[in-house]
Amino acid sequence: MKNNIALFSIVVLVSCSGNQATKHAHRDDAHIKTSIEDKQFNEVGDSLLVAYDFPEKWYNGVFDEGHAMSKNDSVIQQKFDKLDFFDKINGKKKLGNNAGKEYLETKKNVKIDSIIEFDSSKIGHNKLVYIKSYKTFLDTTYDFPPTERSVDILFYHNNKFQKKANVYKEINYPFSVDIKLGYLNKNGILTTKKFEIDEESINYIGTKTEDLNKFLKQ
Known part of the structure; x- marks a missing residue:
């Protein structure tokens, strides 16, 4: 018993x-x-990007012999320039050039010139690192090598890298520029708009919206 x-x-x-x-x-x-x-995401970019509707094409008046820039073109160009936030970002910590190569998906013909961490945040067990970077394309087909400026968010879970989200990208070729402007709000919704710039005009390619909460893990 x-x-x-x-x-x-x-x-x-x-x-x-x-x-x-x-x-x-x-x-x-x-x-x-x-x-x-x-927790909320840290805002990146200008919220006006979401609301503003760009025309399919406008002229930038870079060359005098090119298509004349109208008053409306000038207004659009001013708004476009205001939404380009890359130079407004102040870096906090410069990372070594080798740091983050795997995160930035660097190819053999691309050289990372510098990586700068400008912000970071924690959401649960997730750490978000906000970086801006400069790269050079080692492509001999161009007289001058193309360069890239970008802003990315690196997602970590329990200190292990998970994913990268691109918020801004500008690729400068000798006679043209591809640019993606983005805005990330506090709720984690990323809106990006792509443009192609040639010697006399800017062409609006399209808009994409993405929810970055999908990269967060519990």
Whole structure:
């Protein structure tokens, strides 16, 4: 009888411990989920990008012999220039040129000139690192090598790299420029708009919207 009582007590104790462990696990999961929901992304870019509708094409008047720049073109160009935020970002920490090569998906013909961390944040067990970088394309088909400026967000979970999201990209070729302007709001919604710039005009390519919450892990 005593053995049965002792055995019953052990079973009850183990069962209670298991229930408590399960409750703690649920509370931890709920805490992480709540911390993810409560935290906000750091804003990047200008919110006016979302609201402004660009025409398919306008003239920038770079060359005097080119197409004349109208008053409306001038207004559009001023708004376009205002939305280009790359030079407005002040870096906090310059990273080594080798740092982040795997994150930036560097190819053999691309040289990273510099990487600068300008912001960071934590959302639950996720760390977000905001960087701006300069790269040079080692392409001999051009008289002058193309260059790239970009702004990216690196996602880490438990200090392990997970994903990269590109917010801004400008590739300068000898006679043209490809540019992607972006705006990331506090809710993690990233809006980007692409443009192609030639010697006399700017062409609007299109808009893309992406929810970066999908990169967060509990």
